[in-house]
Amino acid sequence: xxxxMKHILRTLSILAILSITVYVCFGDTNEVKPIYCEMFPVxxxxxxxxxxxxxxxxxxxxxYVGTANYGSSAHLVRFxxxxxxxxxxIDAHKVTRESGKGLDSQSKFHAKILVDGKGIxxxxxxxxNENFIERPEFGENLTGYPGGHLFSFDPKTxxxxxxxxxxxxxxxxxxxIDKKRGKIYYWSDPKQHFLIYDIKTxxxxxxxxxxxxxxxxxxxxKGNVFGTGRPGILWMYDPEADRLYDLAVRVKGPxxxxxxxxxxxxxxxxxxxxxxxxxxxxxxxxxxSISFHDKDPDTDGSIICWNVAKSYPEIAGKPGDQxxxxxxxxxxxxxxxxxxxIPYLMKYDPRKKKTECLGIIKIKNNPELNxxxxxxxxxxxxxxxxxxxxxxxxxxxYSIVRFNRLSAPK
Amino acid sequence: MRKKLFLLFFxxxxxxxxxxxxxxxxxxxxxxxxxxxxxxxxxxxVESEDGKIYGIVSESxxxxxxxxxxxxxEKIKRISRLPDDILQxxxxxxxxxxxxxxxxxxxxxxxxxxxGVLKVYEKNxxxxxxxxxxxxxxxxxxxxxxxxxxxxxKDGNIYTAGKDGFLFKFDPETYKIEKMxxxxxxxxxxxxxxxxxxxxxxxxxxxxxxxxxxYIVQFNPETQTIVNLGKPLRQQRIxxxxxxxxxxFGIGGEPDGLPRWFVYDPKTRSFExxxxxxxxxxKLIYEPINTMILTKNGQIFxxxxxxxxxxxxxxxxxxx
Numbered sequence: 001x002x003x004x005m006k007h008i009l010r011t012l013s014i015l016a017i018l019s020i021t022v023y024v025c026f027g028d029t030n031e032v033k034p035i036y037c038e039m040f041p042v043x044x045x046x047x048x049x050x051x052x053x054x055x056x057x058x059x060x061x062x063x064y065v066g067t068a069n070y071g072s073s074a075h076l077v078r079f080x081x082x083x084x085x086x087x088x089x090i091d092a093h094k095v096t097r098e099s100g101k102g103l104d105s106q107s108k109f110h111a112k113i114l115v116d117g118k119g120i121x122x123x124x125x126x127x128x129n130e131n132f133i134e135r136p137e138f139g140e141n142l143t144g145y146p147g148g149h150l151f152s153f154d155p156k157t158x159x160x161x162x163x164x165x166x167x168x169x170x171x172x173x174x175x176x177i178d179k180k181r182g183k184i185y186y187w188s189d190p191k192q193h194f195l196i197y198d199i200k201t202x203x204x205x206x207x208x209x210x211x212x213x214x215x216x217x218x219x220x221x222k223g224n225v226f227g228t229g230r231p232g233i234l235w236m237y238d239p240e241a242d243r244l245y246d247l248a249v250r251v252k253g254p255x256x257x258x259x260x261x262x263x264x265x266x267x268x269x270x271x272x273x274x275x276x277x278x279x280x281x282x283x284x285x286x287x288x289s290i291s292f293h294d295k296d297p298d299t300d301g302s303i304i305c306w307n308v309a310k311s312y313p314e315i316a317g318k319p320g321d322q323x324x325x326x327x328x329x330x331x332x333x334x335x336x337x338x339x340x341x342i343p344y345l346m347k348y349d350p351r352k353k354k355t356e357c358l359g360i361i362k363i364k365n366n367p368e369l370n371x372x373x374x375x376x377x378x379x380x381x382x383x384x385x386x387x388x389x390x391x392x393x394x395x396x397x398y399s400i401v402r403f404n405r406l407s408a409p410k
Numbered sequence: 411m412r413k414k415l416f417l418l419f420f421x422x423x424x425x426x427x428x429x430x431x432x433x434x435x436x437x438x439x440x441x442x443x444x445x446x447x448x449x450x451x452x453x454x455x456v457e458s459e460d461g462k463i464y465g466i467v468s469e470s471x472x473x474x475x476x477x478x479x480x481x482x483x484e485k486i487k488r489i490s491r492l493p494d495d496i497l498q499x500x501x502x503x504x505x506x507x508x509x510x511x512x513x514x515x516x517x518x519x520x521x522x523x524x525x526g527v528l529k530v531y532e533k534n535x536x537x538x539x540x541x542x543x544x545x546x547x548x549x550x551x552x553x554x555x556x557x558x559x560x561x562x563x564k565d566g567n568i569y570t571a572g573k574d575g576f577l578f579k580f581d582p583e584t585y586k587i588e589k590m591x592x593x594x595x596x597x598x599x600x601x602x603x604x605x606x607x608x609x610x611x612x613x614x615x616x617x618x619x620x621x622x623x624x625y626i627v628q629f630n631p632e633t634q635t636i637v638n639l640g641k642p643l644r645q646q647r648i649x650x651x652x653x654x655x656x657x658x659f660g661i662g663g664e665p666d667g668l669p670r671w672f673v674y675d676p677k678t679r680s681f682e683x684x685x686x687x688x689x690x691x692x693k694l695i696y697e698p699i700n701t702m703i704l705t706k707n708g709q710i711f712x713x714x715x716x717x718x719x720x721x722x723x724x725x726x727x728x729x730x
Contacts, residue, residue, distance in 0.1 A: 209696075
C-alpha cells in the first residue's frame with residue numbers, strides 16, 4: 001500500500017513539474033506584464049489624500065500639482081524631478097485670507113494647471129465636499145462658499161497673485177489656455193458656466209451655461225475650445241465669433257456614443273482623442289467634419305466622432321474606468337484603464353488606429369501597491385509621462401508617478 | 411394567521427398612504443425647445459385672445475431678438491412678428507434692460523426706462539412721457555430703483571413701485587398717474603431696494619406683490635391697503651408669482667443662487683416652502699426664472715434664465 005501511495009505521489013509530482021514547465025514555456029501568451037513607474041508621494045501636510053486634473057509641467061521643468069484638502073485649504077505644490085523635493089507654492093487660504101470650513105473652504109485645485117507663453121503658472125480653486133442640493137451659499141446659511149479664486153505664479157520672480165473670484169459662489173472645475181490669444185477658458189461648477197479670462201487686460205466674461213461637466217477641455221489650432229455639453233453634445237467656443245455652439249455628435253464606426261470624460265487634442269490640432277468612463281472605444285472627433293447645416297432641432301451644428309479602437313486590453317474583455325489621459329510626445333494617447341481593480345496602462349496610436357496595452361501599472365520597488373485612481377497627467381519635453389494617483393488607503397498614497405521617456409518619439 | 415395578515419395589510423396601507431398635506435406634490439415638466447440653445451432665455455410669455463402662446467427672446471450675449479409661437483401641441487415655431495392685435499415695438503420688447511408691459515388691450519406698451527421714467531407707446535406714435543417715478547439707490551453708481559414688474563387690477567389699472575417703494579397707479583385709458591400712499595415693506599434703510607419684482611392678480615381682485623428684498627405683500631386695490639405677509643425665503647428676490655387654484659405659487663431666490671418655490675394659501679394665511687426645483691429627470695435646476703404665466707386653460711408655463719434656459723410647464727397636483 002505504501003509503495004502504491006509513493007508511486008502515486010511521485011507520478012503527481014512529475015505531472016505538476018511538467019505542467020509548470022509547459023505553462024512557463026508555452027503558457028498564456030496574453031498575460032499582461034507589469035509596467036513599472038517611480039512614485040513620488042505628495043507630502044501629507046498639503047492634502048488629505050486626493051487631487052484631480054491639476055497637474056502640468058512648467059517651462060522650468062518642475063511638475064506643478066494642485067491638491068485637494070477637504071474642508072480646509074488646498075495647496076499648489078511643485079516637484080523638482082532632479083532633487084525629488086516638493087515645495088509649497090500656494091496655500092489657498094493663506095493667500096486669499098479666507099478661513100472657510102467644510103463646504104465653504106477653498107479645498108481643491110481641481111482645474112488643469114495652465115502655463116502661459118511666458119511660463120507663468122495659472123491655477124484656480126474649487127469648493128470641496130460638494131452638496132449642491134442644500135448649498136449654504138445658496139441661501140441655507142449666512143456664510144457660504146465665496147467662489148473659486150484664480151491665481152498666477154511666476155517661477156522667475158516667485159510672485160503669487162490672487163486675481164480674485166471668477167464667478168460668485170462657483171468653483172472652477174476645468175480649463176484650457178490659448179497662449180496665442182492670451183486667454184484662459186474655465187468652466188464653473190455647479191452651474192457649468194463658460195468663463196473667459198483675458199491675461200493681458202485682466203477682464204473676465206461669463207458666456208453662460210455649457211450644459212455639461214467636462215473635466216477636460218481642449219483647444220484646436222484655430223483657437224476653438226471644445227468640451228462635453230448636454231448628453232450627446234459637444235460644445236465649441238469660437239473666439240473669432242465670440243460665441244458658444246452646441247454640436248450634435250454623429251457617431252461613426254462600431255458601438256454607441258458615450259460622453260467622453262478625458263479629451264486631448266491631437267498633435268496636429270485637427271482631431272480630439274477621447275475616452276469615457278466605462279467607454280468601450282477610444283474616440284476621435286474629426287474637427288474638419290463640423291457642420292452648421294447638419295444639425296438637430298436643439299443644436300447649432302454637428303460633428304463626426306469615430307469609435308476607432310477598443311479602449312481596453314483584450315485580456316480584460318470589458319471596458320473600465322478611464323479618468324485621465326495625456327498626449328505623448330510621439331503623438332499617441334496614453335491613459336490608464338482600471339478593470340476589476342487592475343490598472344492597465346493603455347496607448348492609442350492614431351496612425352495605426354490601434355490601442356495597445358503597455359502593462360499593468362506597478363510601482364518600482366513597491367509591487368504591493370496598487371495605483372488605481374489616476375486623475376490627471378502631463379508630458380515633459382523628453383516624453384516622460386507623469387500621472388497623479390489619489391490615495392487608495394494602504395494600497396496607494398496620494399502621489400505622482402513617473403514613466404521615464406515613455407512617449408519619446410522613436 | 412388572520413392577525414398576521416391584518417397586520418401586514420395595515421403596514422402596507424400605512425406605507426402607501428398619502429401625506430395629508432396641501433400642495434405637497436408638484437411635478438415639474440421641462441419642455442424641450444426645438445430650437446438652438448442660443449435662442450433660448452425667453453423673457454416674456456403672452457397668451458393671445460385665441461389661446462395661442464407667444465414668447466419673446468430679448469437680445470442677450472447668447473443671441474435673441476425674436477418671437478416664437480407655441481401651438482396647442484406645444485410645438486414651437488420661430489416667427490418674426492406677434493399677431494396684429496398685440497403691439498410689438500422691437501426696440502422695447504427685445505431690450506432686456508427695460509421694464510415693460512402691455513395694457514390689457516395689448517394696444518399700448520408701458521415702459522419704465524433705465525432712468526426711472528414711465529412712458530407709454532402706441533402704434534406709430536412717439537413715446538409719451540408720463541412721469542419720473544424712480545429714485546436712485548445709494549452706493550450704486552447710476553443705480554435707479556427700477557421695478558421689474560407691473561401689477562394689474564380687474565379694471566385694467568396698472569401698478570408699479572417707484573422711489574422708496576411707493577406704489578404708482580396708472581390708468582392707461584386716461585393716462586392719469588397717481589402716487590399712492592402705499593409703500594412696499596423694507597427694513598429701515600433699505601427703502602431704496604423696495605422694488606416690485608413680481609405680481610399676480612387673484613380671482614377676488616386681490617393683488618399679490620413680490621419685492622426685490624423677498625417680501626410678499628397682499629394688496630387690495632379697492633381699499634388701497636396692503637398687508638405684509640413676510641418673506642417666505644431667507645433670500646432676496648421674488649422671481650415670479652402666479653395665482654393658481656386659489657393659492658399664490660411663487661419662485662424666488664438670488665440670481666446667483668438656486669431658485670426655490672413656495673405656495674401662499676390665503677385661506678389658511680400660511681406659506682408652504684417647497685425647496686429647490688428639479689426637472690422630471692430629478693436634475694436640480696440652477697438658474698433663476700425669467701417669467702411665468704397662467705394660461706386660460708389653467709396651465710402654468712415659464713422660462714428659465716440663461717443660455718440654455720428652456721421653457722417649462724408646471725403641473726401641480728393637489729393632494730388631500
